[in-house]
Amino acid sequence: MLRALLTCVSAVALVAAAGCGSSSGGTDQANTANGPVELTVATFTEFGYEDLLKEYEQAHSNIKITQRKTGQGGPYHQEFLTKLAAGSGLADVQALEEGHLSDFLDKSAKFNDLNQIGPQGLQDRWLKWKYDAGKSKDGKLIGYGTDIGPLAMCYRTDMFAAAGLPTDPAGVKSLFATWDSYFAAGDQFTKATGKAWFDSSAQVFNAMINQLDTGYLNTDDTLAIESNPGIKKSWDQVTSAATHGQSAKLTAFSPEWNSGFKQGAFATKTCPSWMLGVVKEQAGPENAGKWAVTDAFPNGGGNWGGSYLTVPTQSKHPKEAAELAAWLTAPEQQLKAFKKTGNFPSQVKAMESPELLATTNDYFGATKIGELFAAQAKKVTKAQYKGPKDGQIQENVTSPALSAVEQGKSPSDGWQQVVDGAKKLVR
Amino acid sequence: MTLSEELATDDQRTPQPGDGPRGRSGWRHRLARLDVKASPYLYIAPFFVVFAVVGLFPLLYTGYISLFRWELGSDNPTFIGLQNYVELFADNQFYRTLTNTFSIFLLSSGPQIVIAVLLAALLNSRLRTPTGWRVGVLLPYAASLVAIGIIFANLFGPKYGLVNSVFQFFGLDRIDWQANRFASHIAIAVMVNWRWTGYNALIILAAMKAIPKELYEAARVDGASAVRQFRSVTLPLLRPTLVFVIITSTIGGLQIFTEPKLFDAMPGSNNGGSTNQFQTVTLYMYQTAFESQHFGYASAIAWVLFLVILVVASVNFLLTRRIASTGGPS
Structure with missing residues (x-):
């Protein structure tokens, strides 16, 4: 009873707050000329915007900014989707992660077209594939790119040496040329050491799928799982490698996976730029100097992660919000954010800056990671089409099915699980 | 006038409109009876009001939604009867x-x-x-x-x-x-x-x-x-x-x-x-x-x-x- 009452009270408070919010918004709109414009910016994890927002406020005396920060991306995007559906409660500038993008592009009517309300002539600011991925099917630009996650390969030099594999960047290039050569090297490695080649099937499979022209859905939003031979081929390659002992069978980001880094349970890791921090934290100082990162990635490059800034139509100040978002995603600002958080910028100019190119990472043997990831980002040729629920198919259909195969299910039964699961989700 | 007198006179004669003090006392009497009869319900009402708002309404509305093909954020859900079941x-x-x-x-x-x-x-x-x-x-x-x-x-x-x-x-x-x-x-x-x-x-x-x-x-x-x-x-x-x-x-x-x-x-x-x-x-x-x-x-x-x-x-x-x-x- 007490709990029910409290819920009711807080619900009333919420409604009241929402009521206040909308009414004050109304007056703001009327007094744009003289009163201050209040903008809210919602982000998750760390975007490195705290100082930048203060800087923007100082330069624009009529603008007051509040930042709403959420720790985890998952709950943040769920709330984002619910408030988008409810039609109120969102910030003026909402950050949106690439993995969730497909669920939101589908609802582009609820977002402002930034090419219409924002500053003109910005499209050359970003890498073309990053810019294109932020556009809905009907050509609306719903988000300005912030950062990206260009893919490289991380590997344990000591374990490579123990298996008789080359350890220097030039030597491993041929191992990481194609997926075939990658899995062949894996076979050689597991035979020699009895240890796993990669951490988890899903972590490899997702990178392979990201290199295809379209994701799990065709451009007409029908399921591509059964019709696109690329998906089945990748499935066969990964599951065959897993049944040959190449997978450490550790679900990514689980406590066991974290321990796996410390224990040296696997020798390679698909490594987007932001993964370097994860590797360093989980492998810890005792493994310093053992990990290396190289710009050779099977079948070229790829991207995993990165975000956009959007302006939902429920914003009371769409024009001011778009201006702020455009400023935040300018090369100068994203470079500052990169220095603060390590989020790799998606802007061409930022990637050419000497500061970024000179950035090194001591944990990975003082590799020039700025130069390395800038090169990897340019290897991505075009944005992959991701239809609605693409991200969910990856999270809730293919990843669990791959883990089921690792736990002993036959690859063909696992494939059936993928087909059935995807059909159920997209209906 | 004491309460017993009031009750006694009430028993003898039903009050007429415009009856002066008599009418008012009859009203008070009815209020007292209402108090005895209705107050307990009022006292427990908060629970039922809260229950109706946060318990019963969601329960019934959930039943209503279950008759639709309803995507989160969709503007026009389609009625499909018991198809979901x-x-x-x-x-x-x-x-x-x-x-x-x-x-x-x-x-x-x-x-x-x-x-x-x-x-x-x-x-x-x-x-x-x-x-x-x-x-x-x-x-x-x-x-x-x-x-x-x-x-x-x-x-x-x-x-x-x-x-x-x-x-x-x-x-x-x-x-x-x-x-x-x-x-x-x-x-x-x-x-x-x-x-x-x-x-x-x-x-x-x-x-x-x-x-x-x-x-x-x-x-x-x-x-x-x-x-x-x-x-x-x-x-x-x-x-x-x-x-x-x-x-x-x-x-x-x-x-x-x-x-x-x-x-x-x-x-x-x-x-x-x-x-x-x-x-x-x-x-x-x-x-x-x-x-x-x-x-x-x-x-x-x-x-x-x-x-x-x-x-x-x-x-x-x-x-x-x-x-x-x-x-x-x-």
């Missing part, structure tokens, strides 16, 4: 999650109540610092559920978990607590029991304290052993409390959500394992509504779960009444 009764995943739920519920509620009764009996015996023991028993209940979930998921880690290391130390086989369906249910049940057993033990202890001492004295005079006293005096008199404990743990057990969600190796996942081997009905419902965004279908799941709980709770009620009364001194 038809699909649900042919949905393998639904039966799988229902089985998981019952399995976890039985593995948790069963041992939990037995242990709680025994624990309460222990706490009821003469102990030093009884308050210390009672607080100790309640401590797991005070711990954060999320923290418990994360710690237990770590303990039951298939590769680097403590439980498997202990098993290995004693020469037992390692168990894949994530992959093996039954093992995962046990792991989750352990988590539930660890949290709730102490809480239930205290409720039962309170009931035990209320049993009159004379009954035990009489039993002892009749030569009943401690075990016999427990069976023939304690248990039957605990009946109302046991009914309460069993019904609340049924309701809780069938709605179990946080433990399986946190147990999944994939952080934040609602899948309940790679093949939904430990996904419960509530977890499936949550996933359907807020991840897959099929609101209508999720509402249908919610309603069926509601009915299932009603049925199970009443079966439990009847069973406990029977069991407790057959063991009685009658």
